Amino acid sequence: MNILYDERVDGVLPDVDRAALLQALSARLPDLEVLHQREELKPYECDGLSAYRTTPMLVVLPRHIDEVQGVLKLCHEFHVPVVARGAGTGLSGGALPLEKGVLLVMARFNNILHIDPAARTARVQPGVRNLAISQAAAPFGLYYAPDPSSQIACSIGGNVAENAGGVHCLKYGLTVHNLLKVDILTVDGEHLSLGSEALDSPGFDLLALFTGSEGMLGVITEVTVKLLPKPQTAKVLLAAFDSVEKAGRAVGDIIAAGIIPGGLEMMDNLAIRAAEDFIHAGYPVDAEAILLCELDGVEADVHDDCDRVRQVLEQAGATEVRQARDEAERVRFWAGRKNAFPAVGRLSPDYYCMDGTIPRRELPGVLQAIAALSAEYDLRVANVFHAGDGNMHPLILFDANQPGELDRAEALGGKILELCVKVGGSITGEHGVGREKINQMCAQFNSDELTLFHAVKAAFDPGGLLNPGKNIPTLHRCAEFGAMHVHLGQMPFPDLERF
Amino acid sequence: MNILYDERVDGVLPDVDRAALLQALSARLPDLEVLHQREELKPYECDGLSAYRTTPMLVVLPRHIDEVQGVLKLCHEFHVPVVARGAGTGLSGGALPLEKGVLLVMARFNNILHIDPAARTARVQPGVRNLAISQAAAPFGLYYAPDPSSQIACSIGGNVAENAGGVHCLKYGLTVHNLLKVDILTVDGEHLSLGSEALDSPGFDLLALFTGSEGMLGVITEVTVKLLPKPQTAKVLLAAFDSVEKAGRAVGDIIAAGIIPGGLEMMDNLAIRAAEDFIHAGYPVDAEAILLCELDGVEADVHDDCDRVRQVLEQAGATEVRQARDEAERVRFWAGRKNAFPAVGRLSPDYYCMDGTIPRRELPGVLQAIAALSAEYDLRVANVFHAGDGNMHPLILFDANQPGELDRAEALGGKILELCVKVGGSITGEHGVGREKINQMCAQFNSDELTLFHAVKAAFDPGGLLNPGKNIPTLHRCAEFGAMHVHLGQMPFPDLERF
Known part of the structure; x- marks a missing residue:
């Protein structure tokens, strides 16, 4: 698979005296671990978008910030491009290496430096895993809200670089809304602090500018995030619909009713059946679409909201509304959703995951248009996504070994993203642009x-x-x-x- | 009063052929209203920071966006600086004119273009008053959350330019957290859209970069804000303390208990007495400090939270905790706070309002340090501020007619801001840098x-x-x-x- 990719970047980069750079690295940074043998470099040839692969010229694995600084200064001197990489779980090829560039792996900076329960902040190194922050904050009744599906593995530095989202960002915001301060090294190795521990900073908002800048503005060395108190309780409603358009309309109705769910997710029939086969979540396999709506907060509040959401769902034409009876069922409902991508992966040799975002009111129309495009291109499309945010993840199923299918999948994907832009949306919600969506x-x-x-x-x-x-x-x-x-x-x- | 001000800006600006510019304006934009007589220009010589005054070279009052574009293109051609102005309520001199510059008044762009209750957004022109957005959204049960004290008068364009805050931004965020999209004209009159109606935009986050950029990056022509559902209920607790340090510590305790109040404000004895004399809010005039803590949301939730906050306040040493008995008393409690600045103004011929922000945990220590500085400089300081945010507004009382008092007030103000920076805070919370804090x-x-x-x-x-x-x-x-x-x-x- 080689979607939307061209080789221009490496093609136009000037040649580098690799041997001289290697020598300078070992002379100036004798303790720095540098990988340069072909078999050592191989594991780093891609990130989570494995369809795009390039063997990096060199991989460096610093343990100290002054080593990172040394690498940047040296690369600056040698005019060698640098690609920073965290856990390598990104889905848009943002950490794809360059044949003529150094891959700077920040994974070893994995210490939680300080949890301040009074200020409700955590100061961490960039290689700390997303979930590890919540685990460290748990003894204080706190957690870090943004929860990408890859949160077991992905690192906070990568989350900042991609402005990561997740199931709960409808209510709690994206990474940018949960940050206080980011320390960076500039391209020439200068140390800068963006943002502050205070509510606001004077001058231009470089912290927000930096967040989601995909490694193009600097290298992250430390991150201070906001922590939130864990909600007292959380309940999930599952609603079944006989059409995706009705489900799409119900999403807007819930929000318009003045309710902000913790999460509001949608799956269509193809995704439902795939997830049910894989996880046995108890989903209604005959439904054309389901919505999962989580309500969190204090007990009485959640109880009231559940009643109101149930009403809205029934008025919107839900054929069935079920509330998870206990915590075990709630977790099972979510397990189906969180494993929907691998579940769909079992249906088809290949799939291509899109990440367009649209205004909520456009959901019914865009879902209809995707169904029409799916028929036109003769490729199945499973829809499973953050409906409350309008952040769609159509999964285009294809078989790269069937002549023409890859081309059709590419073309269909392009059409879907153009449709998102046309209705006032954008080509990415949370996966970033990276190399993948550069043309879009x-x-x-x-x-x-x-x-x-x-x-x-x-x-x-x-x-x-x-x-x-x-x-x-x-x-x-x-x-x-x-x-x-x-x-x-x-x-x-x-x-x-x-x- | 001429605090921290110097004349360098106008001094080094190149001379402009004012007559030629005037002629070009009337030739190319015949319908544009241009003020150029001295008495016409006078009302525009300052914004809300009236201690700083400069008569602008020209004032233009466009009615159409293409007139704004025409002004920008012409000024670009003539190399004449442009200062944009909204309602002129800013407190840091951000809209202070230039003797050799054009003042571009955007006040006439005061139409609400669209309220979308399903998407919960309002699309408005930049001259629309902050409160007018909430008034227009009220029939849908919605409102615009950021509420600067000047919200009756200040305009949304100025709010964006200064990233305005307010009493409720502890829970609901600053202006930047409540924006979706800003349309701007660049310095050479190009039209750009920053952000989108979708949750996130790809590329660098220019919307956040632009917010709070104080008119230095472009001129705002349209703003799309998020609207929130009005909370079902709101209650206010008033707690009295026998020391400001204890009150400061109680602020951190409330937040650490996992409660996010709608507003959490603090006043010290000088501010309490001034406000009580002026508004008769029913404040305890013997208290060294009071906290006002508003809790909003659904009925049951607010009820629970009031109990928890009362407990925290009592444990923190409050000598008295009172809940406003009814809506009338709640409004009276807030009226005292919202009128505290003019109330303090009655105590002294002049006062100087600071706007530093510090991490919440530093509140007790910084309040103590301010008291010591107040004694050292022999000037009274009233403290009335957004305690929950750590956004302090010390008001330094002085008499400009007493020799030396102005200098001492300046020096004391500088010390307070430096202290804010030293403890990890910043020199502005919500009033911006403007001309006033440029040296800080x-x-x-x-x-x-x-x-x-x-x-x-x-x-x-x-x-x-x-x-x-x-x-x-x-x-x-x-x-x-x-x-x-x-x-x-x-x-x-x-x-x-x-x-």
């Missing part, structure tokens, strides 16, 4: 907007050494992709066309 | 950080024409102010030293 950025943004992105990038990294070829496409690439409106016939920032 | 930014940030700010500014506005002299100090100014650590002996971006 040309549909999302015009050349003025892209020019501004490049100017901001240049403010942090004038030489373009940090994670080149990801996140923000060059105007040249967009012109080739055919989606760009060139402004007044000019191509601004021609010097940024290197990558 | 040199204490807050080092030269690497300031250089990055300037580089980001240059990405949007390479010629430095938008609101020069505000928000981000030049390295040159910081070197003069004496607080800057020059990096490796270099002064980066010497061309930015113009202002």
